[in-house]
Amino acid sequence: MKLKKGIPVIDQGDKLGFWGGKFGGNFVPETLKKPIEDLEILFNKLRKDKNFINERDRYFKNWVGSPTRFIKLENLTKHVGGAQIWSKVVSDANGGAHKIYNATVHCLLAKRSGKKVICGDTGAGYAGKMLSMAAKKFGLKCKIFMGAKDIQRQQPNVRAMKKNGAEVIPVYSGSQTLVDAVSECMRYWVANCDKVAMCVGSTVGPAIFVRICGWSTSQISRELKTQLIDEFGSIPKKLKLYNCVGGGSSSFGFWNEFMDYDKKQCEFIGVEAGGPANSKKHAAPLTYGSKIGILHGAAQYVNQNTDGQIEETESISAGLDYPGISPLHCFLKDTKRARYTAASDEEALNAYKVVTKFEKLRPSLEPSHAFSVAIAESKRLSKDTIVVVNSCGDAYKDRGIIERRLGKKYV
Amino acid sequence: MFNPISLAFKKAASENRPALLTYTVAGDSSKKQSLEILKSISKKVDILEIGFPHNTPVADGSQIQTSSYRAIKNGIKINDIFKIIKDFKKFDKNKPVILMGYYNMIFQYGENKFLRKCKISGVNGLIVVDLPWPENKKFASKCKKRSIFFIQLLSPTTTKNRLKKIIKDSHEMIYFISMLSTTGGKLKVSSKEILYNYDKIKKINSKKNIVIGFGITEKTIKSLKKADGLVVGSAICKEITNSIKKRQNPVTNVYNVVNRLRNKIK
Numbered sequence: 113m114k115l116k117k118g119i120p121v122i123d124q125g126d127k128l129g130f131w132g133g134k135f136g137g138n139f140v141p142e143t144l145k146k147p148i149e150d151l152e153i154l155f156n157k158l159r160k161d162k163n164f165i166n167e168r169d170r171y172f173k174n175w176v177g178s179p180t181r182f183i184k185l186e187n188l189t190k191h192v193g194g195a196q197i198w199s200k201v202v203s204d205a206n207g208g209a210h211k212i213y214n215a216t217v218h219c220l221l222a223k224r225s226g227k228k229v230i231c232g233d234t235g236a237g238y239a240g241k242m243l244s245m246a247a248k249k250f251g252l253k254c255k256i257f258m259g260a261k262d263i264q265r266q267q268p269n270v271r272a273m274k275k276n277g278a279e280v281i282p283v284y285s286g287s288q289t290l291v292d293a294v295s296e297c298m299r300y301w302v303a304n305c306d307k308v309a310m311c312v313g314s315t316v317g318p319a320i321f322v323r324i325c326g327w328s329t330s331q332i333s334r335e336l337k338t339q340l341i342d343e344f345g346s347i348p349k350k351l352k353l354y355n356c357v358g359g360g361s362s363s364f365g366f367w368n369e370f371m372d373y374d375k376k377q378c379e380f381i382g383v384e385a386g387g388p389a390n391s392k393k394h395a396a397p398l399t400y401g402s403k404i405g406i407l408h409g410a411a412q413y414v415n416q417n418t419d420g421q422i423e424e425t426e427s428i429s430a431g432l433d434y435p436g437i438s439p440l441h442c443f444l445k446d447t448k449r450a451r452y453t454a455a456s457d458e459e460a461l462n463a464y465k466v467v468t469k470f471e472k473l474r475p476s477l478e479p480s481h482a483f484s485v486a487i488a489e490s491k492r493l494s495k496d497t498i499v500v501v502n503s504c505g506d507a508y509k510d511r512g513i514i515e516r517r518l519g520k521k522y523v
Numbered sequence: 524m525f526n527p528i529s530l531a532f533k534k535a536a537s538e539n540r541p542a543l544l545t546y547t548v549a550g551d552s553s554k555k556q557s558l559e560i561l562k563s564i565s566k567k568v569d570i571l572e573i574g575f576p577h578n579t580p581v582a583d584g585s586q587i588q589t590s591s592y593r594a595i596k597n598g599i600k601i602n603d604i605f606k607i608i609k610d611f612k613k614f615d616k617n618k619p620v621i622l623m624g625y626y627n628m629i630f631q632y633g634e635n636k637f638l639r640k641c642k643i644s645g646v647n648g649l650i651v652v653d654l655p656w657p658e659n660k661k662f663a664s665k666c667k668k669r670s671i672f673f674i675q676l677l678s679p680t681t682t683k684n685r686l687k688k689i690i691k692d693s694h695e696m697i698y699f700i701s702m703l704s705t706t707g708g709k710l711k712v713s714s715k716e717i718l719y720n721y722d723k724i725k726k727i728n729s730k731k732n733i734v735i736g737f738g739i740t741e742k743t744i745k746s747l748k749k750a751d752g753l754v755v756g757s758a759i760c761k762e763i764t765n766s767i768k769k770r771q772n773p774v775t776n777v778y779n780v781v782n783r784l785r786n787k788i789k
Contacts, residue, residue, distance in 0.1 A: 139653040141582040146680040406627040420631035
């Protein structure tokens with residue numbers, strides 16, 4: 113298995129949509145074959161269309177608010193006493209997280225295809241909130257599927273979705289989290305694909321959704337590349353990019369433009385959700401060596417039992433609480449381009465405490481996982497190493513959990 | 524080699540009626556009871572479809588999901604499913620059995636091992652919901668080698684060009700999904716429209732046995748009588764759920780439903 117240079121990773125899949133010959137694909141009911149093919153044709157055409165690119169860039173700039181800040185975390189760097197710690201504050205983006213890029217692109221595509229309704233899944237509520245914002249912006253009706261457990265723990269985002277006019281549909285099946293929300297959303301699309309467009313909230317699902325999402329979030333690394341050159345004159349000799357990984361959309365977008373650099377110069381570190389320290393359950397299929405299986409239309413490493421039943425996950429962070437992982441990350445792991453590890457709930461909470469103590473930055477529980485590993489590893493790194501953590505979400509949505517776990521003064 | 528599925532269609536055609544196919548989830552509500560249900564409905568049904576339950580089913584509506592979760596919760600494993608089929612075949616060895624489910628379970632078990640087990644237990648056909656054409660080409664030919672029908676699915680969204688290619692690669696039986704829906708949805712298109720699509724498929728190759736499924740209940744079954752076969756699934760799963768709720772015997776209740784279905788297409 114080999115990563116090719118000079119070709120975008122999203123285009124390195126084979127004819128049937130498999131990366132490295134085995135990750136991804138289209139394991140979908142027959143009914144979805146046609147709508148998926150239609151979407152493929154539309155996307156392949158529009159991404160080469162200058163007008164479409166200009167339209168996208170205009171919305172990214174004027175509405176999403178590009179570029180998001182790239183800042184040095186001076187106090188944290190001093191406190192840790194090793195590598196320089198920087199952050200790409202993607203949570204600056206309109207709505208407070210990276211999910212806005214994929215949502216905007218999907219709504220633009222839906223508009224071009226003439227669909228009037230868009231449906232989507234959400235875990236932490238960000239994908240849903242952004243889709244509801246974009247749908248409102250582009251005059252589309254919006255339906256969001258969300259696990260009943262997640263609705264309970266991510267109330268601020270649920271309120272935002274409703275305020276934007278979206279219908280939030282609670283999903284009571286299975287573990288009542290993201291995995292069930294994605295299943296239910298796909299089922300809704302199966303039954304309504306003639307009139308409704310679907311937005312998959314991360315780089316997961318049938319191959320075309322993986323590609324569209326990766327293409328959309330790559331805006332993050334496009335900005336970062338320019339910002340690094342502005343700051344340092346060139347891409348630093350020792351650069352380490354830390355990102356949390358749930359489905360994998362923010363991390364893929366954070367790394368994409370640096371793919372062709374040697375990993376000795378530019379290393380990618382993906383941090384999965386290890387779950388509570390005292391629990392066997394986790395949401396870290398890459399770190400803990402889960403077997404390859406099929407989930408939501410794609411072959412990927414996924415938590416499952418020997419019979420092929422998908423296993424329940426556990427994580428404090430709803431956005432990372434997913435048993436599978438993007439086929440793109442499976443590919444990056446097996447080609448050894450990226451390194452993956454996990455942080456526990458407690459480690460993430462602790463990192464949140466440390467970051468908010470030293471900096472005017474409030475990473476949500478998802479990027480707090482990445483901060484945890486970045487802080488731990490930075491201690492042992494030289495001062496000329498540039499560590500960048502993608503702060504891809506804002507902690508506002510987590511205030512309930514943070515208050516409960518850490519006390520009121522941390523909210 | 525001879526496959527009893529073909530014979531079942533011939534027999535139904537000779538009686539001037541569609542074949543009746545039922546779908547139940549293996550292990551619903553228990554291993555023992557699902558076998559009892561199969562035995563009791565066997566003489567009223569031409570082909571038995573047996574679902575191997577998966578916990579992230581992307582094409583099933585709430586009725587079959589409920590049945591699947593119930594079976595999984597009660598501990599059903601793939602090997603138990605093969606055992607149920609084997610035991611059933613001891614009771615009625617000529618009744619054709621089709622296994623239906625999602626690809627991950629076959630993938631984890633191993634395609635070859637899975638097919639060997641199918642052969643030993645007496646499975647005559649396979650439907651894999653999320654392994655569409657052309658992704659299923661290799662697996663379908665493996666099935667053919669072992670004289671197990673791989674049953675292709677067609678949908679109202681399948682383009683004409685694609686229809687032709689799939690039918691060309693299909694074995695003797697094809698499953699036509701009546702409408703855009705998950706299983707168990709309310710029939711939202713007219714039977715006239717369904718039969719119009721059915722005829723389009725039939726015209727491409729009249730030798731194939733085409734069954735219609737999704738949304739078929741006691742109310743709708745009669746209007747689709749001219750098909751080669753009709754599949755009822757969710758209505759049966761729902762009956763099991765209701766029987767449990769009312770503390771009645773699912774075996775007798777399911778038998779009664781199937782009996783009524785059969786009488787409607789006599």
